[in-house]
Amino acid sequence: MSSNLNSNVSANLSAEDTVKEFFGGGAGAATTSDSDALSVSLANLWQTIHENRWGIILFMIAGCLAGVFKAVSETPVYQARLTMAVEPSSSRGGQSNVFDPFAYRFYETQYELLKSRSVAERVVDQLQLVERESVQSLLLSPSIFRSLTREFTRLTGISLVDEPKVPQTKIDLTAKEKEQKRRWLTGIIQSGVSVSGGEKTNLVQVSFRSINPDFAAEIANELVSAYIDLGLDSQLSRSQQTTQWLSQRIDGLKVSLDQAQSNLQRFLVEENLLDSSRSAQITTSELQTLNAEYNGARAKLDELAKRYGARHPKITEARAEMLAAKQRLDSKSRSISSSREKQVELARLERDVQVNQELYEAFLAKFKEADISASGSQVASARIVDRALPPSGPIYPQKNRIIVMWTLGGLMFGIMLAFLRQQLDSTFKTGRMLEEKLGLPLFGILQSLGKDTKAVERHYLDNKRSVFSESINHIRTGITYSNVDNPPHVMVVTSSVQSEGKTTLASNLALSYAQQGKTLLIDADLRRPRIKHIIETDTPYGLVDYVAGMVELSDCIRQDKDEKNLFILNSGTTPPNPLELLASDRFRQILQDLRGRFEHIIIDTAPVLPASDAVVLGRLSDALLMVVQSDKTTFHMARDAVKRLNASRVPVAGLILTQANIKKAHSSYYGGYYGYGAYAYVEDSAAKES
Structure with a gap:
């Protein structure tokens, strides 16, 4: 018999350790490794999502519905695209194939010109948008109601509201109203234009967005036409301005040249002079002739002096000729010196004529070059390659993407709220959580039987093979073997x-x-007794009356009607001082006497935080069991209760998690344990069938 008992004890211990390790461990549970901790974290994450799955699904559905509403209510936007070739302008004699490292600046400039106010104003004027009454409906988004009705009509073909007919007639506006509308239309067109391309090729894409596909294509085509016209007009205007300026300068230079020539001519006539070059030639020739005559006369005098005396008539005649030649040369020299100032003035006048002549000829040449450049330059720097066509479908909204994004947003929002709720919720959900936070062994978990279950306090007696009853047996086993040598x-x-x-x-x-x-079973919760309400007895007396010495023990204790081995000791009369009564020596002696009469004594006492009864009874008992309700008892409440007991040197033997929602919780926490209880049902069914 002893060997059988030992084998049963070993089997029970092994099963107990296995069960405890499966759903949270026990007093001897080993510390987990890093991989186990990671697995636990992932399991906790999944547990949070699983517990709040319906709320998360609700948020996901709400996000999906909101996405559908947004996708349907958004006004479709169409984009028409035109392709054009843009090249820098080059004159007939220019070098167009020379590499230009700053060519990107040209394209950036063209992009800005295409989006400029000047081009947009040309579009408004050329299309006469100010006078068109239908332009309002082509640019302004419809109401949400009209968008929803249009989408419903598109999907079902049923028209709920007739579309208003937009008149195509022109409207009469005042000058101020026209200017305001023109500015508004210009801003709308500028905001809808986008330009791209020109990175590797000279092709540029010009796009315009509108809620009407035909209007988008019309504006895109007219926009590029206006841009080309603007370039032509700009270059023509520059040529005209250059020609006009050169013409004005040439006229002024012609007047200055005529005035300078007139001044020179008048000076020559007044001073009886020739121009500087001819006067210099004549003067030089006369001086050379006079000098030659003087030298010839002198040479003749020297020759005659060798043959004749000083008073010879030929000598006298030759000397007179030499003196006359010298006199003529000196007179001419003096005449030239006296006319030097006139020569300087003449040179100045001639220089004015020359300068005015050169400026006149230079500007005249530039004027002719400008005419040639204007007639032979490459004016058109842009040409249309592919005209814009009305788009077949909108680019916005992308309904599938919006619905998916809003659905995912709702899902993520629901998950975030679930985790936020978990972080803010300090109640206990699982046995593992209870053990980890309080650092005490877990004896068992009791599932919630629901509100429909009657007499939950006596459920063990009604069905001893139920999951709940097996959990009670599991707790009993844990208590028994928490101290094997002295249960x-x-x-x-x-x-x-x-x-x-x-x-x-x-x-x-x-x-x-x-x-x-x-x-x-003793009901020691003297303030709020409960056992007397669930177990009917034929005596009004109880623990208080017996401790007070008013009645005998036989008058207080009653045998349970349904379980012969169970005896009940109710609280009895409500005392004015429950703590003093339980702390009395009389109660200690009574409890010691009851130890000898009964094999097991279960005492139901008051909670720890509101009263100190549990501290007094804990000192007199062999084990104190602390009940923690799932999803209600907070960590701070349980921690304070344990601290209070420890401060009084009353150890907590173990914890019991009650009212656990098995259906709500994940199977990794309770599935193994309650699978053992389910095995009892299968066993009963097999027995009945046999």
Whole structure:
């Protein structure tokens, strides 16, 4: 018999360790490795999503519906695109094939010109948009209601609202209204233009966006035409301005030249002079002739002096000729010196004539070159390659993308709220969480039986093979083998606050222990007794009356009607001082006497935080069990209760998580444990079939 008992004990210990390790570990659970911690974190993440799956799905559906509404209510936008070739202008004699490292500036300039106000104003004027009454409907987005009705008509073919007919007639506006509308239309066209291209080729794409496809193509084509016309007009204007300026300068230079020539001519006539070049030639020739005559006369005098005396008549005649020649030469020299000032003035006048003549001829040549350049230059620098056509479909909204993005946004928002809720929720959800945060062993988990279940405090008696009953047996086993050498006989059941399920645990645990021997259930919650309401007895007396010495023990204790090994000791009369009564020596002696009468004693007492009864009873018991309600008891409440017990040197033997929602929780926490309970159902079914 001893060997059988040892083998059963070993089997129970092995099963107990396996179960505890599966759903949260026990007193001897080993620390997890890094990989296990990662697995636990991922499991917690999935658990959060699983617990809040319906809320997340609701947010995802709401996001999808919002995306559908946005996609349907958005006004379609069409984009018409035109392709054109743009090249820098070059004159007939220019070098167009020379590499220009700054050519990108030219294209950037053309892009800005295409989007300029001048081009947009030309489009407005050429298309006469100011006078067109239909332009309002082509540029302004319809209301959300009209967008929804149009989408409904497109999908079903049923017209809910007749589309208003837009008149094509012109409207009469005042000058001020026309100017305001022209500015408004110009701004609208400028904002709808986009230009791209020109990076590797000379092709440029010009696009215009509008809610009307035909109007988008019309504006795109007219925009490029206006741009080309603007270039032509600009170059023609520059040529005209250059020609006009050169013509004005030539006329002025012609007047200056005529005035200079007139001044020169008048000076020559007044001073009886020739022009500088002819006067210089004549003067030089006369001086040379006079000098030659003087030298000849002197040579003749020297020759005669050799043959004749000084008084010879030929000598006298030759000397007179030499003196006359010298006199003529000196007279001419003096005449030239006296006319030097006139020569300087003459040179100045001639220089004025020359300068005016050169300027006149230079500007005349430039004028002729400008005419030739204007007639032979390459004026058109842009040409249309592909004209814009009305687009077949809108570029916005991309309905599928909007719906997907809003759906994903709703999903992510729901997940974020779920995690935020988890972070703000400090209640206990699982046994693993309870063990990790409080650092105490977990004896078991009790599932929530729901509001429809009657007499939950006596559920063990109604169905001993149910999942709930198997959980009670599991807790009983954990308590028994928490101290194998000296199993606890007197056990106190308490909680942090009221309504956590301590009475339910105490009642069902007493029924479970009654299967092993004589068991006493004491209702020591003297402030709010509960057991007397769930177990009917034929005596009004109880623990208070017995401790006070008013009645005998036999008058207080009653045997359970449905379980012969279970005896009930109710609280009895409500005392004015429950703590003093439980801390009395009389109660200590009574509890010691009851130890000898019963194999197991279960005491249901008041919660720890509101009262100190559990501290007093914990010192007199062998084990104190603390009940924690799932999704209600916060970490701070349970921690304060444990601290209070530890401060009084009352250790907590183990924890019990009550009212756990198995359907809501993930199977990785409870599936293994409650799978064991489900096995009992299968066993019963097989037995019935046999």
